Amino acid sequence: MKILTYKLSTALLLSILVVSIFLLFFTASISYKQFESVMNSEKMVIHSHLVHGSLQQLVNDLNDAETSQRGYLLTHDTIYLNSYNAARVKAEKDFAALRLLIRDNERQALNLDSLYKLATERIKALENSIRLSTYAMAVSDSLRESLLNGKEVMDKIHIHSNAMLSIEQDLLDNRQSKHEKEVRLSPLTFLLTAFFSLLVFVSAFYKIFRNLKKLQRANNRLRINEETFQYAEQIAQVSYWCWNMEANTLSYSANQYRLLGCEPHAFEPTVENFLEYVHPDDRHIILEGNEKAIESKSASRAYFRVIRKDGELRYFESVGKIITDNYGKSILIGINADITDQYIKDKILKDRLFDLERSNKELSAFNHVASHDLQEPLRKIQTFITRIADKDKETLSEKTREYFIRIHIAANRMQKLIDDLLSYSRANKAHKAFEPTDLNIIFEHSKQELAQMIEDKHAIVEASFLPTVHVVPFQIQQLFTNIIGNALKYSKTGVQPHVSISSVMILRKDIADASVGLERKFCKIIIADNGIGFEQQYADKIFTLFHRLHSDDEYSGTGIGLTICKKIVENHNGFITAHGILDKGATFNIFIPVD
Amino acid sequence: MNDNALHILLADDDEDDRLFFKDALDEVRVKTVVTTVNDGVELMNYLNQPDVRLPNVVFLDLNMPMKGGMECLREIRSDNRLKGLSIAIYSTSASEEDIEETFVKGANIYIKKPNDFNELKRVLSEVVSINWHYHTSGLNKENFLLSI
Numbered sequence: 035m036k037i038l039t040y041k042l043s044t045a046l047l048l049s050i051l052v053v054s055i056f057l058l059f060f061t062a063s064i065s066y067k068q069f070e071s072v073m074n075s076e077k078m079v080i081h082s083h084l085v086h087g088s089l090q091q092l093v094n095d096l097n098d099a100e101t102s103q104r105g106y107l108l109t110h111d112t113i114y115l116n117s118y119n120a121a122r123v124k125a126e127k128d129f130a131a132l133r134l135l136i137r138d139n140e141r142q143a144l145n146l147d148s149l150y151k152l153a154t155e156r157i158k159a160l161e162n163s164i165r166l167s168t169y170a171m172a173v174s175d176s177l178r179e180s181l182l183n184g185k186e187v188m189d190k191i192h193i194h195s196n197a198m199l200s201i202e203q204d205l206l207d208n209r210q211s212k213h214e215k216e217v218r219l220s221p222l223t224f225l226l227t228a229f230f231s232l233l234v235f236v237s238a239f240y241k242i243f244r245n246l247k248k249l250q251r252a253n254n255r256l257r258i259n260e261e262t263f264q265y266a267e268q269i270a271q272v273s274y275w276c277w278n279m280e281a282n283t284l285s286y287s288a289n290q291y292r293l294l295g296c297e298p299h300a301f302e303p304t305v306e307n308f309l310e311y312v313h314p315d316d317r318h319i320i321l322e323g324n325e326k327a328i329e330s331k332s333a334s335r336a337y338f339r340v341i342r343k344d345g346e347l348r349y350f351e352s353v354g355k356i357i358t359d360n361y362g363k364s365i366l367i368g369i370n371a372d373i374t375d376q377y378i379k380d381k382i383l384k385d386r387l388f389d390l391e392r393s394n395k396e397l398s399a400f401n402h403v404a405s406h407d408l409q410e411p412l413r414k415i416q417t418f419i420t421r422i423a424d425k426d427k428e429t430l431s432e433k434t435r436e437y438f439i440r441i442h443i444a445a446n447r448m449q450k451l452i453d454d455l456l457s458y459s460r461a462n463k464a465h466k467a468f469e470p471t472d473l474n475i476i477f478e479h480s481k482q483e484l485a486q487m488i489e490d491k492h493a494i495v496e497a498s499f500l501p502t503v504h505v506v507p508f509q510i511q512q513l514f515t516n517i518i519g520n521a522l523k524y525s526k527t528g529v530q531p532h533v534s535i536s537s538v539m540i541l542r543k544d545i546a547d548a549s550v551g552l553e554r555k556f557c558k559i560i561i562a563d564n565g566i567g568f569e570q571q572y573a574d575k576i577f578t579l580f581h582r583l584h585s586d587d588e589y590s591g592t593g594i595g596l597t598i599c600k601k602i603v604e605n606h607n608g609f610i611t612a613h614g615i616l617d618k619g620a621t622f623n624i625f626i627p628v629d
Numbered sequence: 630m631n632d633n634a635l636h637i638l639l640a641d642d643d644e645d646d647r648l649f650f651k652d653a654l655d656e657v658r659v660k661t662v663v664t665t666v667n668d669g670v671e672l673m674n675y676l677n678q679p680d681v682r683l684p685n686v687v688f689l690d691l692n693m694p695m696k697g698g699m700e701c702l703r704e705i706r707s708d709n710r711l712k713g714l715s716i717a718i719y720s721t722s723a724s725e726e727d728i729e730e731t732f733v734k735g736a737n738i739y740i741k742k743p744n745d746f747n748e749l750k751r752v753l754s755e756v757v758s759i760n761w762h763y764h765t766s767g768l769n770k771e772n773f774l775l776s777i
Binding site for chain 2: 409410412413414416417418420421424445449
């Protein structure tokens with residue numbers, strides 16, 4: 035929207051410029067016209083004066099001619115006759131000059147013609163008088179008449195020339211007044227034009243000034259944004275480039291050079307120069323990406339390696355996008371990111387994952403060995419022992435029979451170890467089918483599994499009402515069986531074993547020794563017995579693989595059972611704790627998340 | 630050949646196991662004729678002889694070289710002449726996967742090799758006393774794994 039405002043103000047400024055130029059021309063043309071009018075008026079005045087002067091001159095010359103004629107008439111001296119002739123020629127000249135002056139004025143020309151006729155008449159009269167006087171020495175009647183006639187004509191000439199002068203005077207007055215009017219109007223026009231121009235200029239200046247302020251503010255923001263962006267680029271290890279696809283010009287941000295290990299603007303931003311820094315095997319990625327961008331007018335994501343100026347290998351990710359600028363041109367903008375750190379981390383993670391998968395595979399191969407290949411010879415040993423003990427019972431010495439029994443026990447123990455290890459590895463497997471499970475039913479199943487042992491020990495195994503939770507049923511059954519089985523195994527001699535199971539819903543914040551995790555609500559299952567218990571300091575150790583608190587002579591076992599329990603609870607994102615009091619009993623708390 | 634005797638065929642690559650098997654069957658009360666083969670290929674060759682008398686029960690080990698028990702089971706069940714045979718799986722492993730798979734493929738019973746000779750005698754005596762016809766028709770997963 036801001037951009038649009040600036041576009042509009044550009045149009046406004048342009049129109050102001052046009053108006054200003056027009057005003058200047060207008061003012062100039064008015065001034066020119068004024069000046070021309072003054073010049074014209076002045077010319078007219080001069081013209082009128084010239085006409086005036088010429089007429090006066092004509093009349094004077096005619097008078098001169100008359101005076102010379104009179105002189106001649108009186109003296110008959112030829113000197114007067116000469117001056118008369120000179121005056122006559124002069125009068126002719128005066129006419130010619132006048133005719134030239136008033137050739138544009140028809141009325142005056144006509145007047146001049148009449149005047150000329152009168153003058154000719156007058157000259158004729160004068161010459162007639164001269165002629166008459168030449169023949170008669172005295173003043174004859176005809177001479178008198180001729181003189182009188184000449185005087186009359188001369189009077190007419192005076193009247194006529196005066197009329198012409200007055201016309202000329204009127205003309206002059208007319209022009210003078212018109213000129214005065216024009217000259218009087220000019221200052222007002224000037225003032226108005228000047229005032230209007232001033233208004234236009236001031237408003238234009240104000241507009242320009244305001245735009246300039248806006249521009250300054252925008253510039254300031256731009257500068258801050260630019261600084262922020264540059265800083266962000268450096269922090270995030272990214273840079274941008276800008277490719278004007280039509281003009282085929284490329285520009286880089288300063289950080290683009292830094293990412294390549296160069297000083298900002300160290301080289302001309304061209305594809306060729308950039309390729310210098312790209313790993314030779316990856317250059318085609320850039321070239322193909324560019325071609326694709328030109329063809330499809332779209333850009334995608336590319337990954338390539340860069341060899342920095344200092345020779346360090348870095349991994350880059352480039353993402354591009356086509357935008358249209360203010361002039362409607364297509365521009366491909368792109369962000370380059372140095373993803374080396376992330377790449378290395380990913381690679382380490384992948385390697386670890388690979389190692390993990392491999393060791394898992396090895397583990398499952400080991401399981402296979404344990405379950406099949408180890409069991410097979412063992413089973414045969416056991417079978418042979420039973421076969422010998424059975425078949426050759428009579429022929430064996432008592433000592434040998436005892437040894438055979440010991441071998442049998444050892445083999446059976448090995449069998450148990452293998453079985454337990456297998457169930458531990460099965461508990462490890464990711465095969466987890468969680469389903470809503472009624473723990474009361476699970477408890478009953480466990481009790482059935484242990485029925486023989488419960489009967490042998492005359493034990494009481496009871497549970498309060500247990501909830502239904504989302505678990506892997508067979509694992510929880512194994513958990514119950516192991517813990518109840520343990521409670522029965524480590525019962526106190528001479529005391530009826532009593533195992534009780536109860537449960538309670540509990541929030542994480544109410545659990546003192548909760549380990550890390552996100553679950554908030556737990557189902558706490560408490561399995562308590564009145565057996566031999568253990569010292570609290572061993573509470574954590576009993577969950578360790580193969581760790582036992584008792585020798586095999588006292589209680590047989592493999593040290594795997596509780597480790598399996600811990601594993602199962604962890605499979606359910608829960609945890610298990612043990613609390614023991616020596617000679618009083620043990621309590622196991624199992625926490626299974628329920629939210 | 631004793632026509633009254635129960636004909637039993639064992640396919641097992643382990644010599645000791647074949648010995649235990651024969652010794653144990655010798656000591657059970659039911660009269661049996663035992664034939665043994667060393668692997669799956671031998672088993673199929675034996676069964677595919679044109680004039681062979683088909684055994685009453687085939688005991689099939691799962692882990693054998695050349696051709697395993699699982700493959701033999703599949704071949705027998707897809708062969709019109711052989712598919713009526715009673716088949717007892719006789720394996721060291723008792724993994725859920727093996728039990729499930731052999732059940733689905735149509736084995737009649739699953740025996741985990743015992744580690745006590747007396748136990749072996751008891752199991753084999755039980756198996757050979759089964760009325761096989763009845764057992765086949767009442768096929769279900771509950772009594773598939775012979776509890777020992």
